[in-house]
Amino acid sequence: xxxxxxxxxxxxxxxxxxxxxxxxxxxxxxxxxxxxxxxxxxxxxxxxxxxxxxxxxxxxxxxxxxxxxxxxxxxxxxxxxxxxxxxxxxxxxxxxxxxxxxxxxxxxxxxxxxxxxxxxxxxxxxxxxxxxxxxxxxxxxxxxxxxxxxxxxxxxxxxxxxxxxxxxxxxxxxxxxxxxxxxxxxxxxxxxxxxxxxxxxxxxxxxxxxxxxxxxxxxxxxxxxxxxxxxxxxxxxxxxxxxxxxxxxxxxxxxxxxxxxxxxxxxxxxxxxxxxxxxxxxxxxxxxxxxxxxxxxxxxxxxxxxxxxxxxxxxxxxxxxxxxxxxxxxxxxxxxxxxxxxxxxxxxxxxxxxxxxxxxxxxxxxxxxxxxxxxxxxxxxxxxxxxxxxxxxxxxxxxxxxxxxxxxxxxxxxxxxxxxxxxxxxxxxxxxxxxxxxxxxxxxxxxxxxxxxxxxxxxxxxxxxxxxxxxxxxxxxxxxxxxxxxxxxxxxxxxxxxxxxxxxxxxxxxxxxxxxxxxxxxxxxxxxxxxxxxxxxxxxxxxxxxxxxxxxxxxxxxxxxxxxxxxxxxxxxxxxxxxxxxxxxxxxxxxxxxxxxxxxxxxxxxxxxxxxxxxxxxxxxxxx
Amino acid sequence: xxxxxxxxxxxxxxxxxxxxxxxxxxxxxxxxxxxxxxxxxxxxxxxxxxxxxxxxxxxxxxxxxxxxxxxxxxxxxxxxxxxxxxxxxxxxxxxxxxxxxxxxxxxxxxxxxxxxxxxxxxxxxxxxxxxxxxxxxxxxxxxxxxxxxxxxxxxxxxxxxxxxxxxxxxxxxxxxxxxxxxxxxxxxxxxxxxxxxxxxxxxxxxxxxxxxxxxxxxxxxxxxxxxxxxxxxxxxxxxxxxxxxxxxxxxxxxxxxxxxxxxxxxxxxxxxxxxxxxxxxxxxxxxxxxxxxxxxxxxxxxxxxxxxxxxxxxxxxxxxxxxxxxxxxxxxxxxxxxxxxxxxxxxxx
Numbered sequence: 001x002x003x004x005x006x007x008x009x010x011x012x013x014x015x016x017x018x019x020x021x022x023x024x025x026x027x028x029x030x031x032x033x034x035x036x037x038x039x040x041x042x043x044x045x046x047x048x049x050x051x052x053x054x055x056x057x058x059x060x061x062x063x064x065x066x067x068x069x070x071x072x073x074x075x076x077x078x079x080x081x082x083x084x085x086x087x088x089x090x091x092x093x094x095x096x097x098x099x100x101x102x103x104x105x106x107x108x109x110x111x112x113x114x115x116x117x118x119x120x121x122x123x124x125x126x127x128x129x130x131x132x133x134x135x136x137x138x139x140x141x142x143x144x145x146x147x148x149x150x151x152x153x154x155x156x157x158x159x160x161x162x163x164x165x166x167x168x169x170x171x172x173x174x175x176x177x178x179x180x181x182x183x184x185x186x187x188x189x190x191x192x193x194x195x196x197x198x199x200x201x202x203x204x205x206x207x208x209x210x211x212x213x214x215x216x217x218x219x220x221x222x223x224x225x226x227x228x229x230x231x232x233x234x235x236x237x238x239x240x241x242x243x244x245x246x247x248x249x250x251x252x253x254x255x256x257x258x259x260x261x262x263x264x265x266x267x268x269x270x271x272x273x274x275x276x277x278x279x280x281x282x283x284x285x286x287x288x289x290x291x292x293x294x295x296x297x298x299x300x301x302x303x304x305x306x307x308x309x310x311x312x313x314x315x316x317x318x319x320x321x322x323x324x325x326x327x328x329x330x331x332x333x334x335x336x337x338x339x340x341x342x343x344x345x346x347x348x349x350x351x352x353x354x355x356x357x358x359x360x361x362x363x364x365x366x367x368x369x370x371x372x373x374x375x376x377x378x379x380x381x382x383x384x385x386x387x388x389x390x391x392x393x394x395x396x397x398x399x400x401x402x403x404x405x406x407x408x409x410x411x412x413x414x415x416x417x418x419x420x421x422x423x424x425x426x427x428x429x430x431x432x433x434x435x436x437x438x439x440x441x442x443x444x445x446x447x448x449x450x451x452x453x454x455x456x457x458x459x460x461x462x463x464x465x466x467x468x469x470x471x472x473x474x475x476x477x478x479x480x481x482x483x484x485x486x487x488x489x490x491x492x493x494x495x496x497x498x499x500x501x502x503x504x505x506x507x508x509x510x511x512x513x514x515x516x517x518x519x520x521x522x523x524x525x526x527x528x529x530x531x532x533x534x535x536x537x538x539x540x541x542x543x544x545x546x547x548x549x550x551x552x553x554x555x556x557x558x559x560x561x562x563x564x565x566x567x568x569x570x571x572x573x574x575x576x577x578x579x580x581x582x583x584x585x586x587x588x589x590x591x592x593x594x595x596x597x598x599x600x601x602x603x604x605x606x607x608x609x610x611x612x613x614x615x616x617x618x619x620x621x622x623x624x
Numbered sequence: 625x626x627x628x629x630x631x632x633x634x635x636x637x638x639x640x641x642x643x644x645x646x647x648x649x650x651x652x653x654x655x656x657x658x659x660x661x662x663x664x665x666x667x668x669x670x671x672x673x674x675x676x677x678x679x680x681x682x683x684x685x686x687x688x689x690x691x692x693x694x695x696x697x698x699x700x701x702x703x704x705x706x707x708x709x710x711x712x713x714x715x716x717x718x719x720x721x722x723x724x725x726x727x728x729x730x731x732x733x734x735x736x737x738x739x740x741x742x743x744x745x746x747x748x749x750x751x752x753x754x755x756x757x758x759x760x761x762x763x764x765x766x767x768x769x770x771x772x773x774x775x776x777x778x779x780x781x782x783x784x785x786x787x788x789x790x791x792x793x794x795x796x797x798x799x800x801x802x803x804x805x806x807x808x809x810x811x812x813x814x815x816x817x818x819x820x821x822x823x824x825x826x827x828x829x830x831x832x833x834x835x836x837x838x839x840x841x842x843x844x845x846x847x848x849x850x851x852x853x854x855x856x857x858x859x860x861x862x863x864x865x866x867x868x869x870x871x872x873x874x875x876x877x878x879x880x881x882x883x884x885x886x887x888x889x890x891x892x893x894x895x896x897x898x899x900x901x902x903x904x905x906x907x908x909x910x911x912x913x914x915x916x917x918x919x920x921x922x923x924x925x926x927x928x929x930x931x932x933x934x935x936x937x938x939x940x941x942x943x944x945x946x947x948x949x950x951x952x953x954x955x956x957x958x959x960x961x962x963x964x965x966x967x968x969x970x971x972x973x
Contacts, residue, residue, distance in 0.1 A: 052653035091970040193946050194915035195972045259655035
């Protein structure tokens with residue numbers, strides 16, 4: 001469970017999915033189960049209450065029927081008064097002879113047999129009349145005891161004076177029927193209403209099995225008990241015959257005389273309904289296990305529970321899926337945000353849905369887009385500035401070179417070499433114009449090569465035989481003037497070669513080639529410019545250092561390698577890292593610098609595609 | 625949050641507890657105790673009512689029939705814990721009875737049960753009693769219905785009248801002259817019976833002739849004298865039918881004295897105790913009656929019930945008085961009994 005006392009987590013700090021699940025539980029499962037439970041409990045209760053309400057009414061009816069039947073049986077004693085002969089026998093005080101006595105007894109017993117025992121009344125087990133010390137009788141079933149006649153005779157002497165009708169239970173009598181049938185005795189006083197005298201009493205042994213029939217109308221459960229107790233709580237009738245005659249010990253505690261109540265018996269909850277009849281004072285009781293009542297409803301309950309579980313499962317799956325579908329894009333979003341936090345803006349959230357999460361994703365995407373754009377803009381502004389700076393630095397003609405060239409011109413003037421002077425001045429002029437005129441960072445390959453050629457020519461005037469150079473052109477003439485290259489990429493390399501080469505060597509040969517080659521890194525045909533010299537080469541540590549510097553793409557002012565790294569930096573900036581400069585060098589053999597650029601048919605083309613118009617480029621930035 | 629959850633679980637626990645009964649204790653589901661069975665409501669709790677004072681007014685206090693009725697009434701008074709005042713004129717007379725009733729109104733009894741000597745003359749005084757808040761019923765002989773609540777009759781008048789005629793015819797072999805001795809000519813019950821006696825004779829017994837109806841006024845001496853007169857007056861007289869309890873013994877005595885026992889048949893309404901000797905020596909043939917004791921008892925029993933707010937119902941079983949029939953506002957106690965020399969010893973009234 002999510003609620004751990006040891007971990008007092010605040011709900012609002014939970015994960016969203018937990019919140020959703022908890023909310024779902026609170027909103028669906030708990031109310032549903034509560035509702036289900038309450039309604040089932042209420043249902044079971046109402047079934048119980050219905051039975052509890054209906055049963056006493058039934059019992060009342062049944063009890064009334066029993067009472068009515070008992071009354072009918074009791075009133076059988078009145079049949080005596082319809083028989084003048086029998087009445088005369090009972091009214092007779094004295095006899096003259098024994099034969100008279102016996103005749104009367106014979107007649108009276110016959111009357112009893114005809115009227116009661118053979119009259120087709122199945123409930124009468126026997127009839128006994130006690131009067132003036134005499135006993136008349138007619139029995140259907142004999143008692144268990146051998147001497148029952150004497151016992152009854154003795155009983156009759158006491159019972160004769162009974163003024164009130166009474167019901168005697170088997171326990172009240174000293175004679176018993178042995179066949180397990182439920183029975184009671186009705187003791188009815190025989191009152192001569194005409195003479196206002198008690199004639200004696202009649203004892204009717206009644207078979208209570210008729211109660212079975214009365215209760216039989218009512219379809220009873222096997223597990224239900226029905227029993228009748230008398231006023232004192234003795235069981236006179238019970239569906240379980242073995243209980244007859246015992247006292248019902250619980251009866252004094254019953255909370256109602258007419259109604260129903262729940263009671264616990266031996267750990268079983270039972271619904272007990274009772275009805276006490278006013279006339280006999282008999283209580284008819286019905287007791288049934290509560291389980292039996294709700295049995296029919298149990299199927300309903302089980303089905304309901306099953307359906308409920310299925311519904312909960314389905315809705316749980318839906319809820320989990322739903323929470324997952326909500327949290328999944330959010331998780332993705334948050335992980336992307338983490339990525340962005342780490343500085344990678346190259347992210348794209350795939351947004352499918354049109355809901356708030358989708359909107360959020362789209363907003364995120366557009367935000368990232370905006371950020372990217374802003375970064376790019378700033379970056380590019382920076383690049384432009386750098387470029388401008390580099391370009392400015394680049395396009396400065398090295399003052400040493402100027403100075404040396406002018407000195408060379410001066411010397412040539414002194415020596416009167418007019419042609420050389422004119423050529424040098426022309427070349428210098430052209431170089432200067434190349435430097436300052438064209439504002440574009442790109443020029444045709446022809447122009448670039450021309451510029452290097454001019455530079456080398458001027459240097460050759462100065463170093464004469466110490467420097468030789470050649471330019472190999474592998475492009476056709478049309479391409480030569482139609483393909484573009486960044487400006488000032490060859491001159492710094494050549495300048496470098498001359499500077500280092502002539503410092504340590506007597507002579508230097510510089511070989512420049514321009515051609516097309518397939519580039520493994522770009523996967524296209526590229527332009528490749530090579531500058532090879534036979535200078536002293538570069539020591540290995542130095543070379544590694546230079547490589548690092550080139551890859552680092554940083555540039556630190558006008559160092560000796562400035563020219564090179566500058567060139568490399570600009571190319572990488574413009575065309576991406578797959579282009580640029582490579583240096584191969586073997587000490588004492590020479591150095592080869594390879595510059596790789598894409599094939600460009602317009603001056604504006606770069607790998608990134610878009611290049612704004614140049615700005616921040618001061619035409620007067622040239623220092624010199 | 626926790627509190628709410630705690631509450632929720634508590635609620636569930638409580639609900640769950642509701643589903644089960646409390647151990648050992650009984651939990652009432654439904655009770656009808658309040659509206660208990662009507663018969664259990666009035667099981668003889670006689671202790672809590674004050675004894676009623678009931679006046680039993682006979683036609684005459686000297687008449688044996690009414691003495692026995694008073695016996696039965698006293699028995700009932702004992703059974704029900706009431707006080708029964710037996711008061712009436714010496715012999716059957718309406719004026720006497722009115723005086724007695726006036727006196728009883730003075731005493732402010734709860735109920736007056738009267739056997740009326742005259743159905744009309746008694747009405748004003750009975751209405752007066754009624755105005756005083758005294759309940760009035762009649763027994764044995766009725767008044768106009770307006771004057772009383774109900775009438776406790778002993779037998780169906782038609783049944784009795786026709787039966788009396790039948791016993792006369794049986795005794796006389798369905799032919800000959802006979803006379804009727806009635807009580808007072810004004811007594812409603814006697815006149816009703818007489819009517820049916822006449823009807824039965826006209827219907828079935830053309831060879832019989834009713835020669836005269838004479839009133840004894842329920843006076844024993846007068847009854848004997850009348851018997852003698854009738855025997856003298858009608859030498860061919862074959863029978864005398866007594867329509868009230870004083871008649872047959874008087875007639876039988878006159879028949880015996882005249883030595884005409886068995887020759888002039890005597891039948892009619894009278895007590896077995898009065899008729900015993902005449903039946904045994906054939907001075908009288910058949911006496912017909914009911915138990916006046918029972919009638920007295922029943923009257924008081926019904927009076928008591930009526931004062932307790934219970935009217936007589938058809939088929940109602942009255943303890944020690946059998947079941948009654950109710951026809952409109954008339955209660956009928958039962959069937960008449962015939963007494964002959966064979967069974968007359970069985971009865972004691």
